Amino acid sequence: MKDKKLIALGFEGSANKIGVGVVAIDGSILSNPRHTYITPPGQGFLPRETAQHHHQYILPLVKSALDTAGVSPDEIDCLCYTKGPGMGAPLQVSAVVVRVLSQMWKKPIIGVNHCVAHIEMGRAVTGAVDPVVLYVSGGNTQVIAYSEGRYRIFGETIDIAVGNCLDRFARVLTLSNDPSPGYNIEQLAKKGDKFIELPYVVKGMDVSFSGILSYIEATTEEKLKSNECTPADLCFSLQETLFAMLVEITERAMAHCDKKDVLIVGGVGCNERLQQMMQIMCSERDGKLFATDDRYCVDNGAMIAYTGLLEYANGASTPMEESTFTQRFRTDEVLATWREKESVIA
Amino acid sequence: MYIIEAKIRDKTQIGLNHLFTGRVCEFWYLFPKTLIINQQPIASHRLYNNCVQEGMDGVASSWDFQCNLEVDLGSEENAHIVYTALAVDKELQPDKVKRHMSVSNGKLSVNFEAVEARFLRASFSAFVDVLTLATKTIEEFGPKKE
Numbered sequence: 017m018k019d020k021k022l023i024a025l026g027f028e029g030s031a032n033k034i035g036v037g038v039v040a041i042d043g044s045i046l047s048n049p050r051h052t053y054i055t056p057p058g059q060g061f062l063p064r065e066t067a068q069h070h071h072q073y074i075l076p077l078v079k080s081a082l083d084t085a086g087v088s089p090d091e092i093d094c095l096c097y098t099k100g101p102g103m104g105a106p107l108q109v110s111a112v113v114v115r116v117l118s119q120m121w122k123k124p125i126i127g128v129n130h131c132v133a134h135i136e137m138g139r140a141v142t143g144a145v146d147p148v149v150l151y152v153s154g155g156n157t158q159v160i161a162y163s164e165g166r167y168r169i170f171g172e173t174i175d176i177a178v179g180n181c182l183d184r185f186a187r188v189l190t191l192s193n194d195p196s197p198g199y200n201i202e203q204l205a206k207k208g209d210k211f212i213e214l215p216y217v218v219k220g221m222d223v224s225f226s227g228i229l230s231y232i233e234a235t236t237e238e239k240l241k242s243n244e245c246t247p248a249d250l251c252f253s254l255q256e257t258l259f260a261m262l263v264e265i266t267e268r269a270m271a272h273c274d275k276k277d278v279l280i281v282g283g284v285g286c287n288e289r290l291q292q293m294m295q296i297m298c299s300e301r302d303g304k305l306f307a308t309d310d311r312y313c314v315d316n317g318a319m320i321a322y323t324g325l326l327e328y329a330n331g332a333s334t335p336m337e338e339s340t341f342t343q344r345f346r347t348d349e350v351l352a353t354w355r356e357k358e359s360v361i362a
Numbered sequence: 363m364y365i366i367e368a369k370i371r372d373k374t375q376i377g378l379n380h381l382f383t384g385r386v387c388e389f390w391y392l393f394p395k396t397l398i399i400n401q402q403p404i405a406s407h408r409l410y411n412n413c414v415q416e417g418m419d420g421v422a423s424s425w426d427f428q429c430n431l432e433v434d435l436g437s438e439e440n441a442h443i444v445y446t447a448l449a450v451d452k453e454l455q456p457d458k459v460k461r462h463m464s465v466s467n468g469k470l471s472v473n474f475e476a477v478e479a480r481f482l483r484a485s486f487s488a489f490v491d492v493l494t495l496a497t498k499t500i501e502e503f504g505p506k507k508e
Contacts, residue, residue, distance in 0.1 A: 068491075071491065071494075071495055074495075075498060075499060075502050075503075078502075078503070079502070089503070105488070108451065108492060109492075109495065111450075111451075112447055112448070112451075112492050112495050112496055112499075113495065113496075113499050115446065115447035115450060115496075116443055116444070116447045116496050116499040116500060116503075117499065117503060119442075119443045119447070120443065120500065120503060120504055120505065121503075336446060336450065337450060339450055340450055340451065341451075
């Protein structure tokens with residue numbers, strides 16, 4: 017019997033960020049360095065170039081994660097990586113490094129679902145016990161709640177993610193992608209006060225953003241030329257519209273699942289306006305809002321390490337032949353074995 | 363420490379060679395010390411047929427575009443680590459590109475076959491990227507450093 021805490025090394029590289037984190041089973045984060053691939057204004061990130069970026073940074077990040085944590089490879093219990101969902105080529109970078117390290121260091125591999133990792137990191141950081149989760153990022157938009165062994169998706173986008181809609185509007189205005197397009201929209205929106213009406217597309221508990229994006233892409237140039245509004249007004253109006261839709265479907269899921277608390281995770285989750293609007297809704301329902309800042313909201317290695325460690329502690333591991341990656345990997349495909357045990361205790 | 367040998371067979375004589383020029387240059391940067399590159403564009407059908415016969419042992423093949431890559435990884439152990447890590451990911455279009463790998467004497471041999479030059483190039487190029495990553499990982503975190 018060892019009295020040492022279990023420790024995991026986690027790798028995340030499903031989108032334009034590559035991150036490596038060292039986490040212990042009690043949720044303490046020993047190190048969590050990451051590097052973001054930032055494209056020039058007006059441009060998005062493409063799989064091949066993003067993978068090249070990850071190739072360049074992943075090994076220095078492993079070194080820095082181990083050094084900062086003061087942990088040697090011997091002390092690590094398992095290696096966790098993002099199995100999906102995400103872009104193929106960038107996902108492969110983490111998978112290949114983990115497979116090589118696993119053989120050299122003789123450590124088991126755990127393949128982790130990216131969405132579940134966001135949820136578990138959010139719960140660990142905020143202490144939310146059983147919230148309705150709004151997962152909003154550049155690639156995903158889902159309203160999730162735990163029910164009978166799995167994180168079930170109650171509502172989601174039927175086309176593009178909310179972050180994708182914001183990022184692509186930032187390209188229309190050629191805003192900087194540094195630190196992120198969404199952050200720059202948020203800052204500009206603070207200066208806007210004129211509300212421009214945009215399409216509002218909620219279908220039951222699902223949302224759709226691509227029509228809104230097409231509309232605003234098609235009308236921006238004309239509206240700006242005729243001085244009908246400023247870029248700041250458009251950022252403000254877009255945020256208000258998108259976030260109102262998200263708050264609406266989250267509230268519907270809360271009523272449906274009879275849960276009081278909300279946890280916001282994912283890159284868009286660090287938007288303070290979204291948090292503010294959600295806070296108003298939660299307080300009207302006597303619930304609590306749990307949210308985190310960009311260290312944990314945005315993709316990072318620690319969230320993968322922590323979720324992988326939960327699975328490992330419950331006896332799971334991924335054999336080498338199955339340590340694949342996949343672009344499509346739904347949140348509800350994962351059996352959340354660790355949650356079952358929690359509910360027995362509670 | 364690594365020796366790379368890449369042989370490219372071009373049945374159609376459309377100059378498949380130049381498709382790989384960029385990649386071959388990258389090899390020079392990655393493994394400048396003891397690099398040996400052996401490119402053999404097969405100019406005539408007679409020669410091509412010889413090559414196919416050489417490569418026939420075991421695997422019957424009729425696909426027009428082929429490429430062999432041989433990497434010396436310094437030890438049998440390293441070669442197996444790389445083989446195991448890269449064998450997990452199957453080719454995305456098995457009806458257009460086939461990849462066969464084997465290990466012997468610390469060397470990893472990879473044979474690509476494709477129905478069109480562009481599929482061969484894409485597959486080869488992607489493979490070299492992950493191969494480079496795997497070997498760099500061994501160099502960085504392998505036993506010799508500890």
